Amino acid sequence: MVFMNYYALSALLITAPISNHLLTDETTSPTYFNTEEGQNLLLGSNHRCDFWHLIQYYDTQKTYAHCSVASSVMVLNALDIEKPKEEKYRCYSLFTQDNFFTDKVKAVVDPEDVARRGMSVDEITKSLNSFDTVKAGAFYTSDLSVDKFRDLLKTTLRDKSTFIIVNYLRTAIGQTGGGHFSPVGAYNEKEDKVLILDVSRYRYAPAWVKTETLYKAMGVIEGDDSSPRGFVMVSKH
Numbered sequence: 001m002v003f004m005n006y007y008a009l010s011a012l013l014i015t016a017p018i019s020n021h022l023l024t025d026e027t028t029s030p031t032y033f034n035t036e037e038g039q040n041l042l043l044g045s046n047h048r049c050d051f052w053h054l055i056q057y058y059d060t061q062k063t064y065a066h067c068s069v070a071s072s073v074m075v076l077n078a079l080d081i082e083k084p085k086e087e088k089y090r091c092y093s094l095f096t097q098d099n100f101f102t103d104k105v106k107a108v109v110d111p112e113d114v115a116r117r118g119m120s121v122d123e124i125t126k127s128l129n130s131f132d133t134v135k136a137g138a139f140y141t142s143d144l145s146v147d148k149f150r151d152l153l154k155t156t157l158r159d160k161s162t163f164i165i166v167n168y169l170r171t172a173i174g175q176t177g178g179g180h181f182s183p184v185g186a187y188n189e190k191e192d193k194v195l196i197l198d199v200s201r202y203r204y205a206p207a208w209v210k211t212e213t214l215y216k217a218m219g220v221i222e223g224d225d226s227s228p229r230g231f232v233m234v235s236k237h
Helices: 002-013 037-044 049-055 067-078 111-118 120-129 148-158 211-217
Strands: 133-139 162-169 179-188 193-196 207-210 232-235
Touching: 037 179, 037 193, 037 232, 049 067, 049 162, 049 179, 067 120, 067 162, 067 179, 120 133, 120 162, 120 232, 133 211, 148 162, 148 207, 148 211, 162 211, 207 211
Parallel strands: none
Antiparallel strands: 133 232, 162 179, 162 232, 179 193, 193 207
């Protein structure tokens, strides 16, 4: 029954073709979830608890710059916290990319500004911390080793109450594009690969990436004025 449910999810997850013409080599090329190998990596993972809680709320970013918002909304919905009433869903409760911008979030970032340029790791962390029942912490590769990052992946992805949102440079993992946010769904320890649930679903399928490749992609800073990349750990407060 578990296997039937799992394979039924494949059609829901894969909404875009794989764009791979700029992949660098086999060591950095992502393994996409709409391949047999990609599916087997999840089946062989012992660190996939977050996947099952996130997948119900898998969202597509509403604008080109809303990856941070879509990632936040997925995590907020997956957490065991009270959700706002949403009129367009007949008053069912759900976090959306619209109601995410509460007055407290607007005190951190301007929605129109986010629509133009997105958010930094610091801004998404402060925005999430503005919710009374949420605790978020920012981490940067300059502050921890790749081995420590692996340890956090193993711990977090077996804990249904804690989630990770990564901010990485697409080209550093073998994709096209620039900086991007997405939640992490699982970790395969044997292959040392991380499953990124890409919220830009019209561009890429969920992708497995080598841990060290993702770690390096989170450490890239573009230009003198760019904020450092990294990741955000989110849990119930």
